[in-house]
Amino acid sequence: MTATLKDALGEVAAAVDRQFDLLLAVPQDPRADLYHAMRHAAIGGGKRLRPLLTFATADLFGVDRTVTARVATAIEAIHVYSLIHDDLPAMDDDDMRRGKPTVHKVYGESTAILAGDCLHALAFEWLAEPEAHPDPFVRVELIGCLAASSGPSGMAGGQMMDLEAEKTSFDLATVTRLQAMKTGALIACAVEAGAILGRVPPEGRRPLRGYARDIGLAFQIADDILDVEGDEALAGKALRKDEAAGKETFLTLLGLDRAREQTAMLVDQAIDHLRGYGPEADLLREIARYITERDR
Amino acid sequence: MTATLKDALGEVAAAVDRQFDLLLAVPQDPRADLYHAMRHAAIGGGKRLRPLLTFATADLFGVDRTVTARVATAIEAIHVYSLIHDDLPAMDDDDMRRGKPTVHKVYGESTAILAGDCLHALAFEWLAEPEAHPDPFVRVELIGCLAASSGPSGMAGGQMMDLEAEKTSFDLATVTRLQAMKTGALIACAVEAGAILGRVPPEGRRPLRGYARDIGLAFQIADDILDVEGDEALAGKALRKDEAAGKETFLTLLGLDRAREQTAMLVDQAIDHLRGYGPEADLLREIARYITERDR
16 A cells, blocks of 8 residues: 555545544434444444545545535445444344444444434435535435435345345356445445536546446455455454355356456556546556455 | 315325336346335335325425425335334334235345335435436425434434333423424425425425424324224234333323323314415315324
């Protein structure tokens, strides 16, 4: 990791934590535990890859970083809500996340379900407010992008396919589609949000969309490799669960060598999509390289 | 129930079912069960009180009913998602809803969680699309209203307080606040959405907001009475659960006679808020009266 990327990750993580801290102030009433549960999941954890992508893209177009911070936090709230629900006993049944016990382990299942639901609603509430952006057209475009990338055609639909993957043996095309939905869609939205804030018209977003698609897929293949080769203490969560569940992954379908080649190819391709941009896109290029190196 | 109200309920129920049927078309891929689960919960059940309120309010201002149908369906989608999650074993653990087995009973818990999450995201996706309303300012205002009324300051926050109610003994003020959040906020949003579609500026919405607040509370007190006096077969769900859980309700705090008086008083007050409107608001008046008579 370069010093520039390390600094950017630190700055973005601090900005997102600050936003969550302000927006999730604990009320002195019977909802206190609900807010503690949201804060437990949202504050002080994760690499903040999605907010980093929104900042790096919005910075290309000189967007006010106060505006970017709120939008990036709303996108991260959707990611955090999905982690809370995915970790539930009825879903992936995980005890550890980001090196801490999962929300339902600390606060109980009912509070975990509601904490996820609340972060889900808050993401849209935060984007609908004028503080997110003075132009309602920009706000509604951000909301549309986030809702589409997190619903049944995006993240939640991918999670449903992932649950089915334990029962059926998917081929490479289906696993690719599953992952494009489950993790790719929200990563793509994080990049798209930067372009929306930068007032780039849809037809001008093509290179950025290509970049986002390629890093999203590279990220997932790297995740599958990490799941087999990684260290649980470093990852902060249980690994090797796909194998135990008998699921097809990029690794079972491609083998380790081809999976590594594929990741490297996708990173090159992602960077190539940015050829129209100068040094101002170097952070996006570094993120693409970093994605295959991370230990998350 | 008058013939006018009965016709309106029938028309609105048909319009909402038609919208859900179109918007939740089942894809031929591993997500099929997810869509079947959403359709099971969303189509062909419930009195559609919230959509009825949106239609009755929007009709006051001559809003195009095609536009109203989509907005009313988005609001109902939030209500349906909350029912799916509330019924989960970790929450209220209910087997029956609207006379049918609950979603997790038919499709399993993980699919039920995801079906709720998907309806939640879809509500905002449907409102963000230009089909919801040509003016982005109207769309973003609808989204803000719906997100605020369903998140931690509204429905989900009220549900959290309701879970706490099993552990603590709440007083009348706290139970009133709990119910204003848990059911009142979304009912208020259903009325407000009609006013937003009708381009009524916020200061002009005061009478409608007063009306909504009063019928929301009356609805909840009537629900508490129904929970004690009702017939499970007619209600289509398990009753007398509050008593079993030792929760304070309007009935335990006020007693049956005062609860009945309070409901009647709130209905009169709700209707009085509409004094500035002529016969065009008769449907809203009938809804107020009906709320205390329903068997739901």
